[in-house]
Amino acid sequence: MLRVFIVFHLLVLLLQGAALASDDLSGTLKGIQKKYGGLPGFSIPYTREVITRSMSMLGNQVKGDLATGQMFYKPPHFLRLEQKIPEAETIITNGDSLWWYIPGKKRAYQYPSQEFGKELRLLSDIFHGLMRVEETFHVAMLGPDKQGEIRIELRPNPPWQEVDRIILTVIKGYNIRMIGIHNQLGGITRFTLKNLIVKDKFEKGFFQFIAPEGVELIKKEGKLQSQIESGVSSQ
Template sequence: MSLLFRISGAFILLQVGLLCLGTEQVTADETSRVLAGIRLKYARLPGLTAPYTREVITRSMSMLGNHVKGDLATGRICFKPPFYLRLEQARPRKEIMVADGKTLWWYIPEKKEVHQYPFQKFGKELKVLGDIFQGLVRVEETFRVSMPPQKGLEGYRIALTPDPPWQEIDRIVLTVGRSYDIREIDIHNPFGSITRFRLKEPIPQRLDTDFFRFSPLPGVKVIKE
């Protein structure tokens, strides 16, 4: 499981074409309308913060349905276009992930250690999160985009399937509210596990680039990956 799956991990559609989850089909015009609504809401934001709950659901847990809950974590996510990302996990233990386009830092205060990664190692995953928080800009360049049947939903569900396929991500499914706010991001891996982020209403915020820099404190062990 990648670092992005573990802590953001900072990032849409269930299958190629429409999935047979019902008889109601979604037209291309409807898909375009929903994408346009998301872009209008997010594309012009100078940045944003949003509280999140992250849940990791294994394949066996998925088979048992909603009666079993996965490992839960809570915190907030901060984003500044085009690629600045900061995830601050509060529970079950404090962790911070910071990405500035050059380096990704994963800081674990209780261990007094920070893992340092080249940005390129998680470039695709971080780009996806960046595209999502900018209103799915350029998403068609690397994903097949579709909407499964929407019957019974209070909002919309959009799925992204990587094209060409990715090794660690099978698909990403977004749940979007009627006001086009992104409420849930499900990252499916090829083994059937899901990393699910539930987001509260994003708060538009102009964030300084220094907020996305990280300098290890004295006594913190730096582990270069």
């Protein structure tokens, strides 16, 4: 369903809601940690767009494949993503296992934690406030985009085979507006986020998966990332 789960959070605010400071990376990271690191949990609507290299060369003239849904997070590593459009799919992880459920096919896949993609682990770290981001990434503040919103670039250190860089776009109050994952081939997976809703509690079993009657559960030991991407491309 996606090249999923990626990165978040940025920016320092001057005084009472004034313009974002673009010259204080350290202060920005601290602001993000304060904004997200102490939350008990939250949900956030998203739109995901997958843009190929050829599409990106055409700029805004061509739109990529779109999907919409809702993300749920509870620290330190509970994550649930519910895609609604174009087809219903759910990805759930409790830190030990990951489940990928496709209701339309009456099929679900279960993966061990060691097969989690790096992007999934990174997203969890981001939602936890980017506590140690500079230990595994080169971090740089970029200039503002066309809307004047600040951007932060994360380049994996050491390099990743799949991902070249991640760009976070942030608005006032350290709210993440967009997450762009740039792969080594020039393609982009872009998440646009809406308003975050803080959640103190989730119902029991929310971050577990029990196969409904009639659904086949397949336990996999192969590479999670390639399995998910091949499934997405076939839909």
